[in-house]
Amino acid sequence: NAGVTQTPKFQVLKTGQSMTLQCAQDMNHEYMSWYRQDPGMGLRLIHYSVGAGITDQGEVPNGYNVSRSTTEDFPLRLLSAAPSQTSVYFCASRDGQGYYAEAFFGQGTRLTVV
Amino acid sequence: AQSVTQLDSQVPVFEEAPVELRCNYSSSVSVYLFWYVQYPNQGLQLLLKYLSGSTLVKGINGFEAEFNKSQTSFHLRKPSVHISDTAEYFCAVSEEGASGSRLTFGEGTQLTVNP
Numbered sequence: 676n677a678g679v680t681q682t683p684k685f686q687v688l689k690t691g692q693s694m695t696l697q698c699a700q701d702m703n704h705e706y707m708s709w710y711r712q713d714p715g716m717g718l719r720l721i722h723y724s725v726g727a728g729i730t731d732q733g734e735v736p737n738g739y740n741v742s743r744s745t746t747e748d749f750p751l752r753l754l755s756a757a758p759s760q761t762s763v764y765f766c767a768s769r770d771g772q773g774y775y776a777e778a779f780f781g782q783g784t785r786l787t788v789v
Numbered sequence: 790a791q792s793v794t795q796l797d798s799q800v801p802v803f804e805e806a807p808v809e810l811r812c813n814y815s816s817s818v819s820v821y822l823f824w825y826v827q828y829p830n831q832g833l834q835l836l837l838k839y840l841s842g843s844t845l846v847k848g849i850n851g852f853e854a855e856f857n858k859s860q861t862s863f864h865l866r867k868p869s870v871h872i873s874d875t876a877e878y879f880c881a882v883s884e885e886g887a888s889g890s891r892l893t894f895g896e897g898t899q900l901t902v903n904p
Contacts, residue, residue, distance in 0.1 A: 679832075710894075715897075717894040719894075720892075774821055775838075775883065777835045778833075778835075783830075783831075783832055
């Protein structure tokens with residue numbers, strides 16, 4: 676079972692460059708989300724989606740865009756990378772009503788912006 | 790709005806000792822509580838969850854947690870830890886009715902088990 680797959684695992688960007696972090700899940704989950712993990716700050720929600728065609732902002736959305744054209748895929752776009760976006764990014768998916776369901780996480784993307 | 794506070798950022802213990810990782814939450818409605826574990830260079834995986842019913846919840850790898858509504862706490866415990874339990878542990882809360890099924894995480898507690 677693949678679960679939640681993130682690519683790439685590592686990425687180095689120069690300030691101002693753009694890129695897309697890919698996330699795909701094969702569990703037919705409605706809910707998908709992106710988090711960033713920084714030391715001492717836990718995981719903070721960037722954007723989330725409750726289904727195909729529906730997205731919304733989390734607590735730290737600035738500098739990021741998302742779209743959800745299919746149930747399976749939820750890419751995260753960095754529009755113009757900044758050093759403050761150096762972080763580890765996790766994609767997660769949840770089933771059903773979401774608020775009581777377990778979240779499944781990808782392995783993460785470690786991004787460095789220089 | 791929901792929030793989670795993990796009271797200890799680092800917890801060092803010796804092998805076979807008991808451990809408690811503390812978590813407090815804040816919410817104005819019914820909540821669902823989770824503990825996740827993250828091993829080095831990996832994603833998070835579920836240890837246990839409290840949805841309703843018995844306030845003592847048992848999870849994988851011998852961990853358990855107790856939901857205390859009056860103290861708004863959900864502390865994680867293990868009676869005897871192993872070296873392999875070394876990892877970062879996250880407490881998380883999900884609020885009933887919250888749009889988008891937001892899962893809010895605490896800051897994390899690094900558990901280090903020493904021989």
